[in-house]
Amino acid sequence: MVLTLWLVSLGVFAVSELLPGDVAIFILGQQATPETLAVLRAHLGLNEPAPERYVNWLFGFIRGDWGSSLALQVPITDLVLSRMANSFVLAGLALLITVPASIGLGLVAALNQGRAIDRIISLVGLSGLALPEFVSGVLLILLFSLSLRVAPASAQIPTGASPLSVLPALILPALTLALTLFAYISRMTRASAAEVLTSDYVRAAVLKGLPLVHVITRHVLRNALLPTITVIGAQIGWLVGGLVVVEHLFGYPGLGDLLLFAALNKDIPLLEACVMVVASVYMLANLGTELLFGVLNPRIRYA
16 A cells, blocks of 8 residues: 555656646736746745655655645645545445445346346446436436426535535435446446356255345355455545546535646645545555455455
């Protein structure tokens, strides 16, 4: 994890160095004088060599000193952490809706391979996967907000309010994410469960006369969920930092929307902090997935 995050830090710093435009001109405007530009560049440390600026930025990030946003003039640490908390709430709600439904219907499809229910579940999953998030989001807004008027179209959070206090406003963004996640999780569950159902130990359990519920919960799911957990762990990082389209569509103040703002406004310190936080979430999600493998599979735990 440490090696990967260090490589990510090198990559994001190198890319930020290659971005066109002068940060000092962006802050002061095109009418700034050379003298004021020189003073601002010296204040921001832009006159220092790139390796020295990288080392200062990296050690500052490790200490928790992420600097101030160039566009908003607020501390980056508080801004990023508050946006990350908002993204975690939306991601948690989306997973709460998607994971039980995806695993349950994927298991139903595996138990009914080739039948009508299997084809219907696969068709629904592929349809959700084929639709981009902004298309499915707009369709949900038209149906549930403008036509039925049962959910708000905007997920903006008033100043000082927590995401939990406006939970009904998060239903449509969470459903938009659920449509995409359902296809990945349900199809992976179906494929792995179908493979486990043909294994020798499942056949032996059935021949021993064990109840079907016991066979599914103790023998099928514990082994079939390993690939599914891998998919879910990989999606957590995307749910926290990659929801640029969904958060921008619904006006939700999450980390993905902040990342887009930093890129559009050439706010390099804010952009670097957002990318590093997203990479850290990816690493921790993968670590949690690896540890959960040992809980579910005794062979991995004993090895």
